[in-house]
Each structure stands twice: as structure tokens, then as C-alpha cells.
Amino acid sequence: MSALAGSRAVARLAWRDVARHPGRSLLVAAVLALPTAELASATVLLRTSDLKASGSFEQANVFTLVFLPTVAAAALTAAAAIAVGARRQLRELGLLAAVGADRRHLGQIVLLQGAGLGLVGGLAGIPLGLAVTWAAFPVMRTWLNPVVDEHGASIVPRFSVIGRDIRWVVAFTATVALLTSLRPAFAAAKVPVAAALAGRRPSRAARPRLAVAGVAVALVGLVLQVLATYLDGRGVLLPVQVELLFLGTFQGIPSPLVWTLAGVTMLTPGAVALAGRVTPQRPAALRLAARDTARHPGRSAPAVAAVAAGLGVLVVLGSLASDPPVAGEAWELYALSQGVRTPPFPPALRLLLVVFTAMTLAVVLVVNALGRAEARDDFAVLDALGAAPATRRMLAAASAWLLTELGALLGVAAALSVLVAQQAVRVFAPLWQPASLPWVMLVLVVVAVPAVAAVAAAAAPGRLPHHPVERRPA
Amino acid sequence: MTAVLELERVTHVYGSGHVAVAALDGVSLAVAAGELVAVMGPSGAGKSTLLNLAGGLDRPTGGRVVVAGTDLGRLDGRGLAALRRRRVGYVFQDVNLLPGLTAAENVALPRELDGVRTRDARAEALAALELVGLTERAGAFPDELSGGERQRVAIARAVAGERVLLLADEPTGALDALTGEAILGVLRARCDDGIAGVLVTHEARYAGWADRVVFLADGRVVDETERAAPAPAGGSPGGSR
Numbered sequence: 001m002s003a004l005a006g007s008r009a010v011a012r013l014a015w016r017d018v019a020r021h022p023g024r025s026l027l028v029a030a031v032l033a034l035p036t037a038e039l040a041s042a043t044v045l046l047r048t049s050d051l052k053a054s055g056s057f058e059q060a061n062v063f064t065l066v067f068l069p070t071v072a073a074a075a076l077t078a079a080a081a082i083a084v085g086a087r088r089q090l091r092e093l094g095l096l097a098a099v100g101a102d103r104r105h106l107g108q109i110v111l112l113q114g115a116g117l118g119l120v121g122g123l124a125g126i127p128l129g130l131a132v133t134w135a136a137f138p139v140m141r142t143w144l145n146p147v148v149d150e151h152g153a154s155i156v157p158r159f160s161v162i163g164r165d166i167r168w169v170v171a172f173t174a175t176v177a178l179l180t181s182l183r184p185a186f187a188a189a190k191v192p193v194a195a196a197l198a199g200r201r202p203s204r205a206a207r208p209r210l211a212v213a214g215v216a217v218a219l220v221g222l223v224l225q226v227l228a229t230y231l232d233g234r235g236v237l238l239p240v241q242v243e244l245l246f247l248g249t250f251q252g253i254p255s256p257l258v259w260t261l262a263g264v265t266m267l268t269p270g271a272v273a274l275a276g277r278v279t280p281q282r283p284a285a286l287r288l289a290a291r292d293t294a295r296h297p298g299r300s301a302p303a304v305a306a307v308a309a310g311l312g313v314l315v316v317l318g319s320l321a322s323d324p325p326v327a328g329e330a331w332e333l334y335a336l337s338q339g340v341r342t343p344p345f346p347p348a349l350r351l352l353l354v355v356f357t358a359m360t361l362a363v364v365l366v367v368n369a370l371g372r373a374e375a376r377d378d379f380a381v382l383d384a385l386g387a388a389p390a391t392r393r394m395l396a397a398a399s400a401w402l403l404t405e406l407g408a409l410l411g412v413a414a415a416l417s418v419l420v421a422q423q424a425v426r427v428f429a430p431l432w433q434p435a436s437l438p439w440v441m442l443v444l445v446v447v448a449v450p451a452v453a454a455v456a457a458a459a460a461p462g463r464l465p466h467h468p469v470e471r472r473p474a
Numbered sequence: 475m476t477a478v479l480e481l482e483r484v485t486h487v488y489g490s491g492h493v494a495v496a497a498l499d500g501v502s503l504a505v506a507a508g509e510l511v512a513v514m515g516p517s518g519a520g521k522s523t524l525l526n527l528a529g530g531l532d533r534p535t536g537g538r539v540v541v542a543g544t545d546l547g548r549l550d551g552r553g554l555a556a557l558r559r560r561r562v563g564y565v566f567q568d569v570n571l572l573p574g575l576t577a578a579e580n581v582a583l584p585r586e587l588d589g590v591r592t593r594d595a596r597a598e599a600l601a602a603l604e605l606v607g608l609t610e611r612a613g614a615f616p617d618e619l620s621g622g623e624r625q626r627v628a629i630a631r632a633v634a635g636e637r638v639l640l641l642a643d644e645p646t647g648a649l650d651a652l653t654g655e656a657i658l659g660v661l662r663a664r665c666d667d668g669i670a671g672v673l674v675t676h677e678a679r680y681a682g683w684a685d686r687v688v689f690l691a692d693g694r695v696v697d698e699t700e701r702a703a704p705a706p707a708g709g710s711p712g713g714s715r
Binding site for chain 1: 522526529531532551552555556557558559560563564566570571572573574575579582583584586587588589592631
């Protein structure tokens, strides 16, 4: 049988499922439109700005620090949505296997759905990003480093789109869409047929290797941070690519944080599994939420990782707010080069604080909605058992709180370790400086943000089936 | 008569160590072409496991399963999938049809997955739907069909092409008695056409349509009876017996 045998049937099945679940399909497409829009916008802005004007890639660097967590959050949320879709298709996938679909067919269906939607959403994000940039360009261009001609005269930046850049954005979109769908597709390809037909989810073995790899990657981030601070102290100039990806800082925000957060991402499946085991007997809502979180690592682990990424960056931003000498020093250098007065806390960072808080809440609410959709049968059973409507809200709140709290703790751990590594090299001794830690931000992240997520999830409208424990149509 | 399905001392154990449970324990069974065998027994007796092993959905822990002369133990995952596309058909109690495909598309699906051109697969599907009396409903989606019609579509899919073995797991479980009898009539008719059939059922009256009834308990064959009299006369209400 050729590799393409049955591809038309597979494509048709994938498309029909996309059309049957417009809400989930729109979610995946919209989530992946966001980073593409951001990237398309950045291509215009960064091309317009003179990146060499300040002696370092600060604008590119801040873009990286905003962009990478956004991509991570978007891709992880989309992966969670695709994984939920694949799990809800479990019996259909089992049925397909029973009529002769092999692993390749099953994987292709999930891959086509996820990658196709991601690509469509991503491509839609390009004109969206360009349109927003065009509309806001008169304001945005004031944030950019001015470009000067050979006579030293300032050139007024103009909005222009370069075709080659957009081709790169399209390539990026296709890559992210594909990567987002790969894991759910592999999982679908490996589904045990008999178990799938019986509606039993395949059990997932613990993966200690992933956790070990996560710790290793996080440690790489810390080592990079120590190295970056050391080289920075000695005034060593590095190639811009190295600075951008490994050792750069923007007003004190360290690029190695991205590495540490990547390591933390790999720890999230283990963290959610642990949450399922270490739960109190009461309250019941929290116990149920923890067990549900642990039972669905495909959905919960990406959500926790996305929250950790957003809140990790938020904590570092907060450290700048609570540590004016650090922010002031870098900002002062930049400001002097620009000939402007030094504000205490750069407005761009305030904007980032808002962006990352909103992003975190959005991720939690989206994943919570996915969880509610997935647990519809469980809710129906609860209703049949006489659970009050408030119970459902408590479950939603507990689930949102748990996901956000786990993400907050992991993100805080990553951010603090990077900050301490930074401080350790900067001051040599003492290594630990409690006074410089962003206490207010830590309290906000660990206590307030999960609480807000819980309240928002409880307040979100939910749907109940009219007939509890109804049988799904064929 | 040549056996289409042969199970030789088949064992299947779920789990391992102190949680190991033997779902099947040394079961032997042979089903010839044109024969319909009913498998009965209490819940947990191993009926569905037997069906899963017969169709290559699962692998036995011990023993041998042979379908149309092919030892399933010698096939890899792709080989087993190909067997299900070409030689073995399934009918389940529920979730039989893919909701996004029409009746004809559902029936044509295994053939299309096998690389047959869409047009040809559809022609075969329509022929199979005609056998179960559902040609006019070919364009209907599953949620537009009644429970009995859905099962007939599933049977059409299970016999389309060059299938030699039809495996039915409680196909009447979600249907009323009259519709259930009609479905059994359709199954019986397809077996009379030369396909070997295995029917798992809890209901003695449905087992009456079979040539032979095998009783399972705790994973073992505890009794076996031949049909004393012909299957219910006068054809089936919904079939072409």
C-alpha cells in the first residue's frame, strides 16, 4: 500500500471533525494567530528601527522576551486544545482502527486537524498584525531607536513590509503549527485499539527521563545566566546572535530565563502527576480537580507550562520594579544614549506587566473551558448524583486555581533561580539578598493571580446536558 | 468445511503480577465459512476479549489465532490493520459509525483507507447498502438514522468488499426487540452468503439465530450446543434471508 493510500479519506475525516467542532477549531486557529501577528508586526518595527544605534540589540531582545513566552503560551494552549480534541475522538479513532486504519492514518488525522488549523490561524495573523501595526505606527515609531543617515540627520521611520520577511513569518507559522500537533498526533497513533473502543484512555507511564532532561535544561539556563553576568561585568562584547539567544539582557531581564523556563516546561508532566497524588482529602472539589489534572496531562501540563512562562517573566519584571538600582542603571545607560530623562520604571515594562498578567489569565480560562468540555460526562454523572450547580462552579474554580498555582510556583522557581544567579555573580557575597527580591510581585503571582483565575473560572458560564448521563449519538 | 477463524488454546491475561487477570484461559474455537456462532456468558467471561483477539485488535498472551489461513501472530500492526480493512468486519453495540461521514462514506471508508479510488469504494458501498436495504439512506448522516438503520449500515460496512469474517459485539444491545430481530436477520443472511460470523450476545433469543452457541465463563468454554432446529423461519423483518 502506498504512503498516500487513504489520504483523501483521512483528509475528509479531519476536515469533517474540524467543521463539527467550530468552537475548538476557532480556538486553535485564534491562539496561533497571536504569535504570528506579533512576529509580522515585529518584522516591520525592527526593520524600521536602527538596531545598532544603542550598541546592543535591546529592542530585538525585548521583542524576544515578549515573543518567546507568547509563542510558548500560544503553542502550549493550542497543543492542549488539540490533545483534548484527540481524546474526545478516542472512540472514533478506535472505530477507525477497527475498520482497518493503521497508526499512520490515525496520526495523520490529528496532525491534519491541528497543523491545518494552526496554519490557517497563523496565516490570518499576518494581515492582522500588519494592520494593527499600520494603525498604531505613528505611536509605535516613537518607541524605536531613531535611524540616522550618513550626515547624522534623523530619518523619519516609514511603515514598510518586506516580502522576504513575510515569507519567513509564513515558514515560522507552518513550523509552529506542525510542532504543536506532533505530540497529540503521535499519541493518537499509539492508541491501543481495544481500549479506545471501550472508551478507556490509555494509561500514561511516568517519564522520569523527561524530568531529568528538564532539570538539565533549567541548569543550563542558570549557568548561562552566571556566564552572562560575569561577561557583562568584564565588559566583554559578544556577537549579537549570542547575546540575543543566550546571554543577552534587556534592562536587567535575562535571556537565559527562557532556557530555565524551557526546562521547567519539561517538568510540568511530573508536576501535574504529583499534584494528583499529593492532594488533601478535603475539600472534595480540590481533590477532584487535582485528580482530573493528573489524569489529563496532555491538557494540564501545557497549561501549567504556559502559566509558568508568563508568570516567570512577570516575576523578573517585578524584580526590576522593586529593585530600582538595577533597573535604573541599565535604563540610565540607555536613556543617556538617547538623551532623555531617566524615569524610575520604563513604561514598556509596565506594559509588559499588563500583557503577561492578561496572557496568564487567558491561558488558564481557555484551558479551564477545555477541561469543562472534556469533563461534560463527569458533570452529568455529578448532576445525576444530585450535585448542586454550585458544585460545578467550585470544581471549575478549584481546577483553575490548581493549574495557575502550579504554574506560578514553577515560574517563580525558575525566575528566582535566575535572579539569584544574577545577584550571586554581581555582588559575589552575600549570595542571598532578600531585600532585592520582588516580594510584592511574588505575593501577587503566588496568591492573587491564582485566586483571580479561580474566581474568573467560577464566574464563567457553563453548560449542562438536559438529560444527565445521556448516551452520545453514534 | 474449511475454518475461516481458528482459535487454538488462546489465553489472554490483563495486567501482571498480583493484579493479573486471565480474561481467556486456553480457549479453542473454529468457525467455518457460512457459519454463525453465538458466544454467550456472564459479564467478564471474556466474550469481548475473544472478539478483539479474533479481529486482531489485541494480541493473545498465549495460543494462536488464525484468520483465513493467516496466523495473526505473524502480522505486525500494519498487517493487522490491513486484515481489518480487507478480511474482517466489525459491528459493535454503539459508536459504530463515524458521525462526520454519511452512511455510504462510512461503508466505503475501509476500502478508501486501503487505497481504493473514492468512486470505486462508493460503488462497493452502495452495493453493500443495498444488501441491507438502505440504498435510499446512503447520503444520510448517522444522527439522521434510527438505531436499527445505524446497525444495518455497520453490517454493510462489515461485509463490504471481500470480507470473510464478521464479528458482532452485542449488536442488538441498544435496540428494541423487534429491531434487534431484524438486525439478526441481516447478520444471518450475510452468513448464509458465505461469511463466517461470531456474535456475542446476552440474549438467548438472538443466539437462536446462530448455528452453534458457545458458553464462556471465567475465560473458559464451559458448554457448546449445536442448533437443534433451523433459525426462525420466514426470514427476518428487516433482512433478505
